[in-house]
Amino acid sequence: MKLPDDDTLYKIFMFVMFGSVILGLLFDTEY
Known part of the structure; x- marks a missing residue:
């Protein structure tokens, strides 16, 4: 039985x- 949760x-x-x-990539680029 599949569980939607x-x-x-x-x-x-x-x-x-x-x-x-x-x-993480965006902040790394900002700094």
Whole structure:
């Protein structure tokens, strides 16, 4: 049985990780 909550958490986790990398690159470029 598929768990929607797990799928949602996975998507949020990936989104946060991806955003973190982008923010890291932007801040690294600023400084």
